[in-house]
Amino acid sequence: MKHLISPLDLTVSELDEILDLAESIIQDPKKFANVCHHKKLATLFYEPSTRTRLSFEAAMLNLGGSVLGFSSADSSSAAKGESVADTIRVISGYADICAMRHPKEGAPLVASKYSSIPVINAGDGGHNHPTQTLTDLLTIKQLKGKLNNLTVGLCGDLKFGRTVHSLINALVRYENVSFVLISPEELRIPNYIREEVLEANNIPYKEVNVLEEVLPELDLLYMTRVQKERFFNEEDYIRLKDSFILDRKKMEYAKPDMLVLHPLPRVNEISTEIDNDPRAVYFKQAQFGVYVRMALIMKLLEVEAC
Numbered sequence: 001m002k003h004l005i006s007p008l009d010l011t012v013s014e015l016d017e018i019l020d021l022a023e024s025i026i027q028d029p030k031k032f033a034n035v036c037h038h039k040k041l042a043t044l045f046y047e048p049s050t051r052t053r054l055s056f057e058a059a060m061l062n063l064g065g066s067v068l069g070f071s072s073a074d075s076s077s078a079a080k081g082e083s084v085a086d087t088i089r090v091i092s093g094y095a096d097i098c099a100m101r102h103p104k105e106g107a108p109l110v111a112s113k114y115s116s117i118p119v120i121n122a123g124d125g126g127h128n129h130p131t132q133t134l135t136d137l138l139t140i141k142q143l144k145g146k147l148n149n150l151t152v153g154l155c156g157d158l159k160f161g162r163t164v165h166s167l168i169n170a171l172v173r174y175e176n177v178s179f180v181l182i183s184p185e186e187l188r189i190p191n192y193i194r195e196e197v198l199e200a201n202n203i204p205y206k207e208v209n210v211l212e213e214v215l216p217e218l219d220l221l222y223m224t225r226v227q228k229e230r231f232f233n234e235e236d237y238i239r240l241k242d243s244f245i246l247d248r249k250k251m252e253y254a255k256p257d258m259l260v261l262h263p264l265p266r267v268n269e270i271s272t273e274i275d276n277d278p279r280a281v282y283f284k285q286a287q288f289g290v291y292v293r294m295a296l297i298m299k300l301l302e303v304e305a306c
Helices: 013-026 050-061 084-091 107-114 130-144 161-171 191-199 211-217 234-240 283-299
Strands: 041-043 066-070 097-102 118-124 150-155 177-182 204-207 220-224 257-259
Touching: 013 130, 013 211, 013 283, 050 097, 050 118, 066 084, 066 220, 084 097, 084 107, 084 150, 097 107, 097 283, 107 118, 118 130, 118 177, 130 161, 130 220, 130 257, 130 283, 150 161, 161 177, 161 220, 177 211, 191 220, 211 257, 257 283
Parallel strands: 041 066, 041 097, 097 118, 150 177, 150 220, 177 204, 220 257
Antiparallel strands: none
């Protein structure tokens, strides 16, 4: 039985298989409408989520399965002190597969050790968010036609942004990908990403704190919000929250075919005035999340379309 806790749990060939299956689903969704008939997905969300939780639910329903679960720790037995290990032991008797989001880094990994069903990490603290990474890769592959030979700008909260950490881990496995890391000093990527992922793999990167200077060289710009919930002190959040705002004027510096991605939700880091720019693909990206989660569920449950 396979779990998905980190993007590195999948080999490059497994990643490609999931992306290929997701593209098949996009082309003919009706073909996959009953592949998970009588299968149940449990969504264990210990912190708030809109897109991730609902896209998992939509994915399972689109496959003909059903969904059960909770959407906050307050509405689960965690509020009474139940451990993740005990919760997953119980849920393993109710469902065939589980998606877990938890504010504590490593919680889905703990769950996987006690689970008798596949566990999918739907985000753990500031650590990993592998299904968002699959969504990002599918978006890039669909709209750029490739996952190699790219200059990728990552902008905003690179310290706490689990989507950024997961995406870097995934993209370094493809050829000729370089990174431009755009953030204030206080929100730079963690040392372990810089040293153990980028430098250890001889991946070209540079760190800057002015977005306009590097926009002309980017093939992709991945924006992130400054996350209030990751700060211990509100003064730091208020000081940094408006550090980088992408607007129409800044977009004039970008290539005509540069794509703007964002895992959402946004606050004010992307001005609504560029929502109609064809390069702004974050709402398409959210839709691709359903297809890639359908593909992942099928792979982990080892079911196929007839």
